[in-house]
Amino acid sequence: MTTTTNLLAVRLAGVTKDFGRVQAVRGIDLELHPGEIVAFLGPNGAGKTTTIDMVLGLSRPTTGTVEVLGLEPRKAIARGLVSAVMQTGGLLKDLTVRETVAYTASLFADTRPVDEVLERAGISGIADRRVGKCSGGEQQRLRFAMALLSDPALLLLDEPTTGMDVEGRRSFWSAIRADAATGRTVMFATHYLEEADQYADRIVLISKGRVVADGTGPQIRALASGRTIRAWLPGADETAVAAITALGGVDHVDLRGESVTIHAKDSDSVARYLLTETDARDVEITAQGIEEAFLSLTGDNA
Numbered sequence: 683m684t685t686t687t688n689l690l691a692v693r694l695a696g697v698t699k700d701f702g703r704v705q706a707v708r709g710i711d712l713e714l715h716p717g718e719i720v721a722f723l724g725p726n727g728a729g730k731t732t733t734i735d736m737v738l739g740l741s742r743p744t745t746g747t748v749e750v751l752g753l754e755p756r757k758a759i760a761r762g763l764v765s766a767v768m769q770t771g772g773l774l775k776d777l778t779v780r781e782t783v784a785y786t787a788s789l790f791a792d793t794r795p796v797d798e799v800l801e802r803a804g805i806s807g808i809a810d811r812r813v814g815k816c817s818g819g820e821q822q823r824l825r826f827a828m829a830l831l832s833d834p835a836l837l838l839l840d841e842p843t844t845g846m847d848v849e850g851r852r853s854f855w856s857a858i859r860a861d862a863a864t865g866r867t868v869m870f871a872t873h874y875l876e877e878a879d880q881y882a883d884r885i886v887l888i889s890k891g892r893v894v895a896d897g898t899g900p901q902i903r904a905l906a907s908g909r910t911i912r913a914w915l916p917g918a919d920e921t922a923v924a925a926i927t928a929l930g931g932v933d934h935v936d937l938r939g940e941s942v943t944i945h946a947k948d949s950d951s952v953a954r955y956l957l958t959e960t961d962a963r964d965v966e967i968t969a970q971g972i973e974e975a976f977l978s979l980t981g982d983n984a
């Protein structure tokens with residue numbers, strides 16, 4: 683693999699991208715270090731594909747700069763430093779898995795051996811199978827094998843497991859993780875918090891074209907660790923809301939009529955307060971699910 687010591691794998695500085703009046707990316711600053719596996723997590727339309735396309739040199743930012751291994755993206759691609767695993771296309775059904783990789787290898791001057799990339803992608807055992815007979819997950823591992831031919835320092839994957847079953851997903855990611863242990867930088871886009879949490883070293887959460895959180899899986903999950911407390915609070919008004927908001931660990935209070943909904947890290951002290959200091963009734967506490975927390979972090983439950 684081409685060494686990239688001390689160079690950032692990816693650097694985005696003040697990047698925006700407009701499509702006419704649509705602001706797909708609204709100011710992203712991001713640095714990926716060599717060897718990191720980074721999930722780009724966000725809901726539909728967050729700007730994941732737009733950003734990945736800029737890193738791949740397929741489009742240019744409206745403002746700001748994108749660098750890949752210290753180079754302009756197109757230069758990095760031309761030097762074989764970057765590969766992508768796309769979701770669809772590019773496979774001929776009648777070729778076998780090995781023929782597909784060998785054919786792709788024949789288009790380039792200098793590649794890793796076909797058997798080596800088949801092994802790395804975990805598909806040596808199905809090398810003689812026709813592509814048309816491969817499952818969606820096997821076809822994705824084949825695309826991964828093709829992407830490894832240039833031995834890229836950076837691998838980009840845009841929602842690589844969409845439509846795969848649980849087992850397909852698991853084998854796909856175990857191949858990616860085993861390969862990344864060699865020092866390759868991997869950046870992947872996903873909708874799935876679970877997938878980001880399980881397979882990435884770092885999660886960059888994006889929403890509406892901006893980074894809204896950046897951390898390890900446990901750090902992102904901690905952001906999502908709150909509780910929701912609902913209660914009936916007779917005579918509740920703005921003063922009551924202010925008193926609850928002032929309690930430690932309360933993130934958000936919403937009052938509709940006399941029904942109050944509180945998001946808090948410390949649900950016990952909120953419940954204690956409601957039951958001892960107010961006339962609250964029907965106090966109910968629920969754990970904030972990971973998906974619910976994700977939606978509240980990305981502001982998509984508004």
Ligand SMILES: Nc1ncnc2c1ncn2[C@@H]1O[C@H](COP(=O)(O)OP(=O)(O)OP(=O)(O)O)[C@@H](O)[C@H]1O
Nearest residue numbers: 701704705706724725726727728729730731732733
């Ligand atoms: N070529 C284009 N022309 C106009 N608008 C575009 C274009 N490409 C993307 N957009 C818009 O930019 C926003 C971001 O889209 P993008 O595809 O980057 O999001 P995403 O996070 O990858 O979403 P998904 O998970 O659905 O793929 C969306 O509002 C989308 O409709």
